[in-house]
Amino acid sequence: MKTIKAAVCHAFGEPLLIENVQIAEPAMGELEVTLAAVAICHSDITFADGGWGGSLPAVYGHEAAGIVSEVGPGVKGIFKGDPVVVTLIRACGVCPSCAGGKPTICETPIDGDHHPLKTADGKKLHQGMACGAFAEKVVIDQSQVVVIPDDIPMECAALISCGVITGVGAVVNVAQVRPGHDVVVIGAGGVGLNAIQGAYLAGARRIVAIDVSEEKLAVALEFGATDGVLALDKKPWIQAKRAMGRGADAVLVTVGAVPAYDTAARYLAYGGKVVMIGMTKTGEHATYEPVNFAAVGQSMIGSKMGDAVIKRDIPWLVDLYKQGRLQLDELISGRWSLDQINEAIADTKTGSAKRNVITFGSY
Secondary structure, eight states: OEEEEEEEBOSTTSOOEEEEEEEOOOOTTEEEEEEEEEEOOHHHHHHHTTTTOOOSSEEOOOEEEEEEEEEOTTOOSOOTTOEEEEOSOOOOSSSHHHHTTOGGGOOSOOOTTSSSEEETTSOBOEEGGGTOOSBSEEEEEGGGEEEOOTTSOHHHHHHIIIIIHHHHHIIIIIIOOOTTOEEEEEOOSHHHHHHHHHHHHTTOSEEEEEESOHHHHHHHHHTTOSEEEETTSSSHHHHHHHHHTSOEEEEEEOSOOHHHHHHHGGGEEEEEEEEEOSOOOTTOOOOOOHHHHHHHTOEEEEOSGGGOOHHHHHHHHHHHHHHTOSOOGGGEEEEEOGGGHHHHHHHHHTTOOSEEEEEOTTO
16 A cells, blocks of 8 residues: 545535545556546535535545556556546446446446545545545546547646536537537536537537626637527526527536526427536436427437547547647636645635646646
8 A cells, every 4th residue: 555645525515634545556457547637526526515425534536637657467558657537437348338338327336435545544435436536646447547648738638537528528429419500508617618619519500608607608608609698587598599590409408506407498499409417416306397398309318427438539639639629728727736625626616617627746
């Protein structure tokens, strides 16, 4: 076991504590990655606030990039010194979901309570979301990483691992937006801006951003939205339909807020699709009239991590970034040290940040 620093959640809703923890050597098929950057995703915050329950104490964080520092037995095609993107998508490769091309919903359970983390005195420490990346190092399965070029900034690479593949993937892989389609994106935060970028890349005709913040709507236009509608206005779906001249072929809900889900279908065209991306807290409910979906061929579908196949999608996104066609630098609102993680989380909670990134001094 090695000793590293990590931000540990001991009680839901309480500040994370920076402390020494133990991390195991890589086992069969695993890698150790020394992290260069980890972004703060709202999923990390919801877990730390207790919105989805879970085992404590825990180390969260899952949107990361770094350098492979140890390679366990059985690893193929990845070597010590490789720069990599680290994701939470741990895929067994043999369950029905993995075999059917859906590694984001792998059915093989993961026991984060017993590997690879321990507290400084050797007690249980949960590895949140199969990553535990609010730490100097992670030990993860080889299926969770993608080797990237060494000339992409690590803080930009980290964003790809969750927010970017979730937003872009929801558009391309799940909604299957095609040239000429009309798209509504509800929520212009980190994932929403990437859904907007995805719709732009896919050739959407109109891309309407919906948000409670005028400031965020202005930013959405910089990322490819053609129109912005304030969600606080009365019946914003009417304004959105006026902007498009019709209903939307796809409505992407990128925020975990019940009111957004309650109204999402109102933006749809006949045959349109609501893509459910933002995750509400456990126990919350939204309501619909199913007759409307049946009568005009509309549908709703969940999207986890943009249905990404990371070995296919991440190299594509990296290449788009290098061509100047995908904005990543512009997504970063602030850079913080691990010791400042609670301040970074508080800033993220204000809703004004696109993505705050924890960077590590050696990079």
